[in-house]
Every structure is written in C-alpha cells, then in structure tokens.
Amino acid sequence: MISTTNLTIESILEGYKDKEFSITEIVSTYLDRIEKLDPQLNSFITITKEDALTKAKALDNNLTTEQFNNFPLLGLPIAFKDMYLTKRIRTTAASKVLENYVPAYDGTVVKKLKNAGAIILGKLNHDAWAHGGSGENSQFGPTKNPWNTEYVPGGSSSGSAVAVASGFTPLAMGTDTGGSIRQPASFTNTVGLKPTYGRVSRSGVIAMASSLDTIGHLTRTVKDSARVLEITAGQDNLDATLHKELPESYTKNLEKGIKGVKIGIPKEFIGTGTQPEVKEVFEKAVKEFESLGAEIVDVSLPHTEYGIAVYYILQTAEVSSNLARYDGVRYGENRTFFGDEAKRRIMLGTYVLSAGYYDAYYKKAMQVRTLVKKDYDEAFQKVDALIAPVSPTLPWKLGEKVNDPLAMYLQDALTVTINIAGIPGLSVPAGFSGGLPVGIQILGPHFSEEKLFQIGHSFEQQTNYWKETPKL
Amino acid sequence: MNYKTVIGLEVHVELKTKSKMFCGCAASYFGEKPNTHTCPVCLGLPGALPVPNKQAIEWCIKIALALNCKINEFSKFDRKNYFYPDLAKGYQISQYDLPFGHEGSIEVKSEPEARSQKPEAKLIRIRRVHMEEDTGKLTHANVGGENVSLIDFNRSGVPLVEIVTEPDFENEFQVVQYLQKLQKIVRYLNVSNADMEKGEMRLEPNISLSEISNFQFPISNENLPEYKVEVKNINSFRFVDKAIKFEIDRQAKLLDEGKTPAQETRGWNETKNATVSQRSKEEAHDYRYFPEPDIPPITYGETEISKLKSQVGELPDEKIERFVKQYKIPYYPAEILTRNLGIATGYEDAVRIGSKANIGSATIANVVINNKIDFTGTTPSQVVDLARESARKDEISSSELSEIINSVLSENAKAVEEFKAGKENVLQFLLGQVIRKAGKKLDTNEVKNGILKIIKS
Numbered sequence: 001m002i003s004t005t006n007l008t009i010e011s012i013l014e015g016y017k018d019k020e021f022s023i024t025e026i027v028s029t030y031l032d033r034i035e036k037l038d039p040q041l042n043s044f045i046t047i048t049k050e051d052a053l054t055k056a057k058a059l060d061n062n063l064t065t066e067q068f069n070n071f072p073l074l075g076l077p078i079a080f081k082d083m084y085l086t087k088r089i090r091t092t093a094a095s096k097v098l099e100n101y102v103p104a105y106d107g108t109v110v111k112k113l114k115n116a117g118a119i120i121l122g123k124l125n126h127d128a129w130a131h132g133g134s135g136e137n138s139q140f141g142p143t144k145n146p147w148n149t150e151y152v153p154g155g156s157s158s159g160s161a162v163a164v165a166s167g168f169t170p171l172a173m174g175t176d177t178g179g180s181i182r183q184p185a186s187f188t189n190t191v192g193l194k195p196t197y198g199r200v201s202r203s204g205v206i207a208m209a210s211s212l213d214t215i216g217h218l219t220r221t222v223k224d225s226a227r228v229l230e231i232t233a234g235q236d237n238l239d240a241t242l243h244k245e246l247p248e249s250y251t252k253n254l255e256k257g258i259k260g261v262k263i264g265i266p267k268e269f270i271g272t273g274t275q276p277e278v279k280e281v282f283e284k285a286v287k288e289f290e291s292l293g294a295e296i297v298d299v300s301l302p303h304t305e306y307g308i309a310v311y312y313i314l315q316t317a318e319v320s321s322n323l324a325r326y327d328g329v330r331y332g333e334n335r336t337f338f339g340d341e342a343k344r345r346i347m348l349g350t351y352v353l354s355a356g357y358y359d360a361y362y363k364k365a366m367q368v369r370t371l372v373k374k375d376y377d378e379a380f381q382k383v384d385a386l387i388a389p390v391s392p393t394l395p396w397k398l399g400e401k402v403n404d405p406l407a408m409y410l411q412d413a414l415t416v417t418i419n420i421a422g423i424p425g426l427s428v429p430a431g432f433s434g435g436l437p438v439g440i441q442i443l444g445p446h447f448s449e450e451k452l453f454q455i456g457h458s459f460e461q462q463t464n465y466w467k468e469t470p471k472l
Numbered sequence: 473m474n475y476k477t478v479i480g481l482e483v484h485v486e487l488k489t490k491s492k493m494f495c496g497c498a499a500s501y502f503g504e505k506p507n508t509h510t511c512p513v514c515l516g517l518p519g520a521l522p523v524p525n526k527q528a529i530e531w532c533i534k535i536a537l538a539l540n541c542k543i544n545e546f547s548k549f550d551r552k553n554y555f556y557p558d559l560a561k562g563y564q565i566s567q568y569d570l571p572f573g574h575e576g577s578i579e580v581k582s583e584p585e586a587r588s589q590k591p592e593a594k595l596i597r598i599r600r601v602h603m604e605e606d607t608g609k610l611t612h613a614n615v616g617g618e619n620v621s622l623i624d625f626n627r628s629g630v631p632l633v634e635i636v637t638e639p640d641f642e643n644e645f646q647v648v649q650y651l652q653k654l655q656k657i658v659r660y661l662n663v664s665n666a667d668m669e670k671g672e673m674r675l676e677p678n679i680s681l682s683e684i685s686n687f688q689f690p691i692s693n694e695n696l697p698e699y700k701v702e703v704k705n706i707n708s709f710r711f712v713d714k715a716i717k718f719e720i721d722r723q724a725k726l727l728d729e730g731k732t733p734a735q736e737t738r739g740w741n742e743t744k745n746a747t748v749s750q751r752s753k754e755e756a757h758d759y760r761y762f763p764e765p766d767i768p769p770i771t772y773g774e775t776e777i778s779k780l781k782s783q784v785g786e787l788p789d790e791k792i793e794r795f796v797k798q799y800k801i802p803y804y805p806a807e808i809l810t811r812n813l814g815i816a817t818g819y820e821d822a823v824r825i826g827s828k829a830n831i832g833s834a835t836i837a838n839v840v841i842n843n844k845i846d847f848t849g850t851t852p853s854q855v856v857d858l859a860r861e862s863a864r865k866d867e868i869s870s871s872e873l874s875e876i877i878n879s880v881l882s883e884n885a886k887a888v889e890e891f892k893a894g895k896e897n898v899l900q901f902l903l904g905q906v907i908r909k910a911g912k913k914l915d916t917n918e919v920k921n922g923i924l925k926i927i928k929s
Contacts, residue, residue, distance in 0.1 A: 085519045098518070105512055107519055204512075204519040211765035240523045240767050318765055321553050324562020325516050330623075353553070353760035362762055 002029045005167035005469040009076060009224040012170055016075055017068055023075035027056040027119055030077045034121065034168045037472050041144050041166060043159035045082050046090050047122040052077070055119050071117030072231060079169040081160050082123040083130055083206045084110050089120065093206050094138040095128040096337040097326050107204020108236040109173065109215055116231045121169055124159030128339050129323065130175055130208040132156050133183055133411050136402055137341045144398065145187060146470035147436055151395040154184030157218065161188040164218045166472060171219055171228060175205060177212045178311055179390070179415025182427035185218050186390035186439025189429045189468055191456070192218045193225045195233070196243070196446045197422035203238035209318035212311075212419040220466055222428060222456040226250040229449060247450050254457045259293030261455065264383035268304035269414050274392045277433040282389045285430045285440050285459070289387065292458050297383050301375040304417055306368050311416035312409055313352050313365035320349025344405065369420050376421045376445075385455055386443040389414055390427050394436045418443055426452040429465035437465075473728060475681035477720055478691055479641035480700075483654060484674040485633045485664045486606065487531050492629040493605045494522030494565065501609075501626035502670050514629035516560025521766050524549070528631035529572070529603060529770065530780055531663040535633055536573020536601035537784050538657050543777050544570050549603075549764040554757050557621065558608040560628055568761040571602035578657075579789070580649035582642075596650055597638040597690060606630040633664075639678070639700075640690055644716035647677060648709050656788045660813055668707050675712060678702045679719045681727060699732055703747050705739040715740045718747055791816055799823060799833035808841055815840070818847030822855040835859045866912035870922075873910075877922050880905045888927060899923065 002021060015021050031049050038044050059075050068074055082092050085103040087110075092098045106114065114120070127137035135143040135158025143158035145151040146166045153162045157174030161184030164172050174181040176194035185192025193216040200215040207213060215232065219225045229250050235242045265286065270279055290296055323346055328334035338346070352361035379386060392414055401408045418425045423446055430440040442452045442459075460466055492499045495513035512520035533543055550568035576598035583592065608628040612621050635654065641647050655673060658664040666673040680697035687695045701719060706712050723733045738747040763769075772780075786794070788810050795806035795816075810816045819840055823833045839845070839859045847855075880902060881888055891898040902923055907914050 091518070093518075101518075103518070105517070202519075203521050206518045207521075209765075238523060239521050241765075317762055321551055321563055321760075321762070324553060324555065325518070325560065327555065327562065329557055330515075350760065353762055355758045355760075358760075358762075366763075 004030055004033055007170055008220045009170050009227055012076060022060045024053065024056040024060050027052050027077055030121060030169060037166060038168060040149060041146055041162050042141050043125055043143050043162040043168060044122045045092055045094060045125050045140050048089055048120055052119050052121050073113065074117035076118045076171065077121050077169050078113055078118040078171045079121045079124050079163055080110065080173045081126050081157050081175060083175050084173055085204045086110055086120065086123065089123060091123065093129050094126050094140055095339065096139045096333060098332045101332050105204060108201035108238060109232050110204060112231055124163055124172060126158050127156035129342050130156040130177060130180055131341045131345055133179065133408060136398065137339060139339050142398055145395055146472055150397055151436060152398055154187035154395060156180040157184050160218045161185055161190055164190045164220060165470060167469065171217060173217050176214045176216050177208045178315060178412050178419050181216045181218060182390045182415055182425055182441050185427040187395040187437060189437035189465060190218050190220065191222055191225050192216065192427040193229065194418065194425045195229065195449060196424040198241050198243040199447065200232045201236045201239040201242060203236055207322045209315040210322060211318060212315060222453055222460050223251065223254055226254060226453040243447060250450050250453055253450060253454050256454055258455050258458045261294045262297055262383040263289055263294045264297045264299035264379055264386045266299055266301045266386055266388055268301050269388035273413060274389060275394060277394055278389050278392060278438055281431045281433055281438040282440060288459060288462055292462060299379045299383060299386065301379060303368065303371045303375050307372065307417040307420060308409060308413055310365045310368045310372065310420055311412065313361050314369065316345045316349035317353050317362050319345045372417050373421045376423055380445040385451060388441055390439045390441045394433055394438065422446060424449050424452055426456045428456045428460055431465055475683060475724055475727060477642055478639045478680050478682055478697060479647055479716065480639035480678045481637045481641065481647060481650065482676040483635045485635065485658050485666055486672040487528050487631040487633060487664050489525055489528050489631055491525060493525050493528055493631040494629055499630045501630065504626050506624035506626060509626040514560065515625055522565055524767055525631060532572050532601065532603040532633045533772065533780050534661050534663060534784055535658060536576065537781050538661060538787055539576040539578055539598045539601060541573030541576030541598055541601055543573055543772060545773060546570065546769060546771050547572050548769040549767045550761045551764050553760040558610045558623060560608060560625060564604060565764055566604035567602035571600040573601035578653060580646055580653055583645060594646055596640045599636045599638050601633060601635050604632050604634060606632045638690060639696065642689060644713045647716060648713055651675060651709060651712065653788065656811060660787060661784065675706055676702055676704050677712065677716060679716060681720065681723045683727065699735040701733060702737045703740055704737060704750065711740055714745065715747055799837065801834050801837045805837045805841055809837060814847050818852050821852035825853050826856045826859060829856065829860060831856060831859045831863060835863055864913060865915045868910065868912060868914060873922050876909050877906055877926050880909055881926060891927065
C-alpha cells in the first residue's frame with residue numbers, strides 16, 4: 001500500500017524508473033485519497049479522474065527507459081489552480097462568472113507540463129480571481145486547513161497548498177500576485193515558489209494584476225520546486241514581459257551549502273505588527289541559518305510600510321481593467337455574478353484611475369513602487385539574500401476576518417513588496433506554533449532562483465519540517 | 473455675421489502588415505469570411521497576452537518621420553478602458569502621453585490657384601502620431617425575423633496609426649489637400665493602401681466657428697471657440713468636403729440666432745446629405761488610461777531612428793521639386809507625375825530610355841499625362857515610342873509653307889481682321905487651318921512664325 005503523504009516528485013519519478021510502482025497505481029492512489037478526504041477540505045473544484053486514469057494506463061503500456069529521458073515528468077500527477085486555462089477542462093477562476101467556461105486552449109505552463117509527461121488530476125480551489133489571502137472568497141466554498149479544519153489555509157492559492165499538504169498531489173501550480181503562493185505554503189507546511197516577474201510565462205493564466213502576477217508552484221520539498229521551475233521557466237513568444245537568459249540548471253548547486261552566504265534580515269519585517277509566535281519561529285530559523293555557516297546581517301527596507309497602500313492601488317487598478325472582458329457577451333455569465341471582493345476591487349481600481357484621481361493615487365503609487373524597488377536593489381548590494389516571516393500572523397479561524405476587508409488586506413504586509421519589486425521569493429516550512437505551520441520566505445535579486453533553492457534546500461535538510469504531515 | 477472656420481483633424485490609417493498588432497493572425501480582413509483570422513489574443517480570451525508587432529511600430533515611426541515629427545526615444549503603450557461590444561478586452565491598447573511621434577508639420581496648398589505656379593503653402597502642425605489596435609466590426613442584421621448584432625473579430629487587433637493635427641485648417645479645401653497628401657505619403661512609404669472605401673483610412677474632422685475673425689492662424693488657445701463638433705463616418709474626400717460645408721452652414725445659422733452649437737459627435741449621413749447628431753458631451757467617456765502592464769516600454773535610440781529615417785526615402789514634395797529641376801518641367805505636370813509612385817518611377821525610366829534617342833523629358837511628360845498612362849499596361853519603352861511618334865515632324869519648304877499660309881489667310885479674311893483688332897486667340901484657328909491644308913505634321917512654332925510674318929508684312 002502506497003502512502004502518498006511520504007511521496008515527493010523525486011521519489012515518484014524514481015519509483016517509476018525502478019518499477020517500484022506503476023503510473024496507474026500512483027495516479028489512482030492519489031485520486032482515491034482525494035475522493036475520500038477532500039470533501040472535508042474542499043481543495044478541488046474539478047477532478048479529472050477518467051482522463052487521468054486513461055492517460056496513466058496509456059503511459060504504463062508504452063513505458064521505456066528512453067521515455068524517462070525525453071519526458072522529465074513522465075506520469076507525474078499534477079493539479080492546477082483554477083486560474084490556469086486547460087483545454088477542454090472547465091476553468092472557473094473560482095467564480096460563478098466562469099462556472100461553465102471551458103477554454104479552447106492550454107496555457108503555456110500547462111502545455112509545458114503536459115509535454116513533460118505530467119498527468120492532470122484536476123483543478124484547484126482558490127479565492128475567486130485570486131483575490132484574497134484566506135481562500136474564503138471562493139464562490140465554490142472555502143478550503144480548510146488540513147492541520148486544523150477550523151482554520152484558513154491561506155490564499156489565494158488555498159486549494160494548491162492544501163492539496164500538496166494533504167497528499168492529494170505532489171505538485172500544485174499556483175499564482176502569486178501579492179503572496180498568494182508563499183502565504184498558503186507557510187500556512188500548510190509546504191514549499192511555495194514565487195518566481196521573478198518575467199521568469200515564467202503568464203500566457204494562458206487568467207490575469208489578476210498583470211504587472212504583479214507570477215506563475216509558480218507548491219511542492220513538498222525545495223528540490224522538487226527547483227525541478228519544476230526547470231520545466232516552466234523560459235520564453236514562449238506569447239508573453240512580452242519574459243526575460244531571455246536562463247540558467248543552465250536550477251538543481252545543479254542545490255547541495256553546495258550556504259557557508260559564507262550573506263543573509264540579511266529586514267528589520268521592518270519583524271516589527272510591531274508581527275505576532276510573538278511567528279517571531280519565535282523566525283528567530284529559531286535564523287539560528288539554524290547561522291549554524292549552517294551563513295553570515296546574518298541586519299538590513300533596512302525603509303519603504304516597506306507603504307507596501308500595502310501601493311499594492312492595493314496598483315493591483316486594483318489592473319484588476320478593474322483585466323476583469324472588463326468578463327461581460328457575458330461571448331462566454332460566461334454577466335457581471336452580476338461577480339462576488340463582493342471582485343466588485344470591491346473593480347470599484348477601487350476604477351476610482352484610482354479616474355480623471356482627477358489618477359495623479360493622487362495611481363501615479364503616486366507608481367513613484368513609490370520605484371522607491372520600493374530601490375530599497376531591494378540597495379539591500380542586495382550588501383547581501384546575497386534576505387529571510388523574513390511570510391505572514392505576520394498564524395493562520396486564523398475561518399470567518400474571523402471576512403467582514404473586515406482592511407484587516408484581511410493588512411495580512412499581506414510581508415509579501416506584497418516582493419511582487420511590487422518583481423523579485424523571487426521561496427517560502428519554506430520553518431516549524432509550528434500551537435499545531436499550526438509557520439513558514440519563512442527567502443528573497444533574492446531578480447532571477448536569483450538558483451540561489452534561493454540552494455539556501456532553502458540547506459535549511460530543509462537541516463530541519464526536516466517538511467516530513468511532518470497533517471493527520472486526516 | 474462673419475465667422476472664421478477652425479478645423480482640426482484626426483486620421484486613422486490601417487497598416488498593411490502581414491500580421492496583426494499583438495498576435496500572429498493575418499491582418500487582412502476585407503472580404504474574408506468572418507471570424508476566421510482570430511486567436512485567443514485578438515478575441516480577448518482569458519489569459520491571452522499582447523506581443524507587439526515590431527514592423528508596425530517601425531512603420532508608425534516612419535509615418536511620424538515623414539510628417540516631420542519628433543520621435544520619443546522612450547515610449548510605451550497604454551490601456552484605454554471603455555465598454556463596447558466590438559472591443560474584445562474591454563480596453564483598447566493605444567498610446568496616451570508618450571506617442572511615437574509628436575510636434576510635426578506638413579505643408580498643404582492654401583487655396584486653389586493657377587496651375588503653372590507652385591501654390592501658396594499653408595503649414596499644418598501635427599500634434600501626435602501614435603499606434604493602436606483596431607476593434608472588431610459590428611453588423612446589425614435581421615436573421616430569421618430577429619434583429620441581431622453580429623461581431624466579426626477579423627479586424628480586431630489590426631494595426632492602426634492615428635495622426636492628429638492641431639486646429640490649423642481654415643476651410644474644407646485645405647482639409648482635402650492635407651488628406652490627399654497624407655494618403656500619398658503613406659502609399660509612398662508602402663505601409664498602407666489607405667483606401668478610404670475599405671476603411672483603411674478614416675477621418676474625423678472637428679469643426680467650429682470663431683466669432684473673433686481678426687486672428688491669424690495658428691490659432692491661440694484663447695481664440696479657440698468654446699465648442700467643437702466632431703464628424704465621424706466619412707469615407708471619401710468628396711464627403712469630407714460636403715460634411716464640412718454642411719457644418720459651417722449649420723453652425724453659422726445657430727450662431728446668427730445667438731445660440732452656441734452643442735459640443736457633440738455627429739455622423740455624416742450619405743442619403744440625407746447632412747450630418748446628424750450621434751453623441752453629446754454629457755456622454756463623454758473617462759477612459760481611465762494607464763500604462764499597459766503586459767508590454768514593456770519601448771525605446772528607440774538615435775541610431776535606430778536615423779536608420780528608419782534613411783528608409784523613409786523621397787517624399788512626394790521632394791520628388792515634385794526634383795522633377796521640376798531635373799526634368800525641366802513646370803510644377804503642375806510634376807505634381808501629376810508624382811501622385812503615384814508607379815507613375816513617377818515609370819516616367820523616370822522612360823526619360824532615361826528617351827534620352828538615348830534625343831527625346832526630351834518634357835515631351836515624355838506630355839505623352840504620359842495626355843494619354844493618362846499609369847505604367848500598369850504600358851512599359852516605359854512603349855512610352856518612349858509614343859513620344860518619338862508624336863515628336864516626328866514632316867519636312868516642308870519655306871516657299872511651299874508661304875504659299876499655303878497665303879491661301880489660308882485670303883480664305884479667312886475676317887479672322888485676319890479680328891486678329892489685327894487684337895483677338896489674339898484667332899491665331900490658333902489659323903494655325904490649325906494651315907496644318908490641315910498642308911496635310912502634314914508640321915512644327916507648330918515654325919508655322920506660327922510664318923503666319924505672323926505674313927500678317928504683319
């Protein structure tokens with residue numbers, strides 16, 4: 001009997017090669033677990049059982065060693081946040097507006113992963129249109145935290161984090177516009193990568209805020225995360241904001257260790273807003289880095305306090321424009337089907353772009369954006385990477401903040417400036433407090449993912465928090 | 473009362489690039505089956521992103537250069553947000569505060585004049601030249617007894633260049649001159665067919681009348697009338713002429729009655745031969761422009777711009793001037809020969825071939841113009857043959873010529889009297905009579921001199 005909670009991408013692919021189990025066995029084990037346990041967690045919106053099993057069987061029937069070389073993720077189960085367009089598989093954005101929308105094309109990353117041999121198990125729940133940090137804004141019901149189902153799993157990639165944490169899939173794709181991968185990863189004891197803006201194609205992923213959106217993923221381990229980025233990164237000629245150069249490999253330097261690596265701690269990230277429980281876990285993590293030989297340096301990112309204000313101006317402005325196409329004329333339902341949060345952001349964004357207000361809001365926010373970027377540029381003159389808590393608080397109870405949108409927005413304080421600056425961030429498990437997971441984020445200069453993996457991997461090998469799994 | 477007309481112009485020119493502005497779909501749509509040149513990008517499907525067409529951008533810059541614009545080395549695209557069923561994304565990708573070209577100018581004829589002279593020039597200032605995308609096309613039809621609106625997205629995303637002038641036109645004549653010149657320029661650049669009937673060139677004049685009539689153009693802001701009327705849906709030079717005349721009359725009547733014409737958009741109605749109100753100022757949009765986040769800013773350095781400048785080539789005005797100088801022909805024929813690049817090139821080829829046979833460039837110009845040769849069915853050497861034929865003169869002895877002249881003059885004594893009384897154009901009649909009587913191709917100058925000599929003797 002296979003236990004999916006012990007599996008990683010690495011162990012699955014090796015198990016296939018060593019004929020430890022078949023692709024069909026793995027795929028059906030995951031599907032069975034989803035069927036049995038997901039009703040209490042609600043991490044999936046659509047399960048593509050038939051297609052997944054058919055594909056698994058077809059692969060099993062033609063398995064050769066050569067195929068493993070040609071298809072780096074051959075037979076690997078995967079699930080996508082429902083923001084990813086999947087050809088012939090319903091794609092809802094977790095909104096009633098697109099409840100019955102079936103895309104005519106696959107997004108670039110979906111195509112790349114399919115071409116690498118991955119098998120789609122289904123589409124994952126999240127805050128509708130990726131608006132939110134708790135999963136509660138989904139119009140398909142909230143997703144629950146497997147560590148304690150009375151608590152939120154974070155968001156917006158709530159289903160992605162829960163599915164990986166619960167052993168429903170070894171790999172879930174998410175999107176991170178203001179923390180939507182890193183924060184749920186932190187709340188569920190999983191590894192979440194927010195790549196540099198311009199590293200992974202956004203083509204074929206429903207846009208939230210185009211200048212901030214990044215396409216990343218959640219896995220059990222850092223090594224798995226690096227492996228997946230090797231597939232998803234790079235140009236496709238469909239996204240004009242993509243960067244040309246790619247490193248030769250993201251996994252090559254994983255084992256190099258971090259002796260002598262200079263790691264900064266931004267003092268603004270552990271200020272008064274941060275819960276003592278979170279601070280405690282973070283301080284313990286800092287000690288681990290020191291024991292691994294890293295040099296810890298205090299740094300300052302003075303414009304951090306403006307992050308939320310800048311983010312909720314730029315992001316809502318872009319949201320208001322990006323959601324304009326959902327008018328129900330050619331597909332989907334009309335605009336009355338939008339939920340409260342989407343309507344709130346459309347109104348805020350429309351307001352900040354309106355004649356007479358543009359200069360005071362949007363233009364000013366763009367100017368501050370430049371200052372936030374400069375903060376990071378200057379910090380990375382002094383250090384190789386930064387570490388910080390992902391969320392100022394532990395996961396909160398379902399329903400606790402739903403009537404206080406501002407309190408909900410303030411939860412993003414430690415994640416949004418990373419998106420504003422466009423730099424990469426890797427969230428890794430760092431321990432627990434009261435039975436709830438706490439993660440930390442490792443941040444680096446643009447296109448420094450290789451370094452982040454190296455640092456994250458060292459920490460993970462030392463601490464092994466990832467091996468803890470929720471009892472379901 | 474006397475008013476001074478103030479007109480500004482917005483012109484949209486569709487580029488003839490192979491692919492659309494932001495995707496790989498074919499940009500041709502005229503006569504194509506609806507919704508066959510589409511993809512997720514130009515349909516505005518979820519997740520689709522724009523990738524700008526470099527050729528279109530460079531052609532836009534070339535148009536700007538040909539209109540003597542300054543080029544913004546740092547430029548960008550912006551989103552213009554508004555709802556309309558033909559606009560797939562709910563916004564149009566356009567340019568707001570940093571258009572590719574700005575502050576240009578071109579000269580047009582200020583008023584109709586004698587043909588032989590280079591006309592008085594009027595400078596029209598170009599405010600901006602920017603790049604944007606076309607929308608889909610709506611058709612309102614009755615299908616199976618039901619009134620429906622059909623959308624064809626083949627046109628969605630076709631590259632459009634918008635050229636905006638300052639309010640420098642004083643009348644419809646200048647507007648038409650400008651439009652013809654602009655059309656000629658984009659055709660010279662080979663970036664658009666600019667066929668108005670196919671919608672490849674669309675124009676929107678804004679017209680107002682000033683009660684202050686003692687100012688000089690260019691008009692200053694304080695002299696600008698407090699309203700303007702924009703006219704859309706004009707698809708020929710003839711209609712722009714009519715529409716402006718109509719508006720001038722309509723607005724003058726209102727002003728005479730002490731009313732201020734409404735600030736509004738009107739459409740030219742071909743059947744009514746009139747402009748009709750379409751949209752008033754109260755419905756004006758707030759487009760909520762902001763930088764298009766899906767497309768990084770675009771930079772063109774000095775060297776790239778001068779490279780594009782070198783590709784602009786000889787423009788119509790320069791060509792006219794060169795023809796006048798090089799081929800020793802008057803302005804008017806030079807202007808006719810350069811209206812179309814194919815004719816201009818054919819003419820120059822014919823002149824080159826003709827020079828070997830001692831046939832002058834002026835003779836060839838006459839042959840091309842008089843026979844309306846466009847060089848599509850006639851080769852330059854055939855034109856030279858025609859010129860040779862027309863230049864051939866029969867020999868005649870001076871005694872034979874004098875004899876014929878004398879006989880013609882005595883047969884037309886009355887005409888001779890008239891000529892002597894000062895009716896000089898009678899000479900042409902006598903000349904014709906002499907040539908006809910001779911039954912030969914004679915040198916007209918020789919005959920003319922012979923006639924004058926005999927009459928005056």
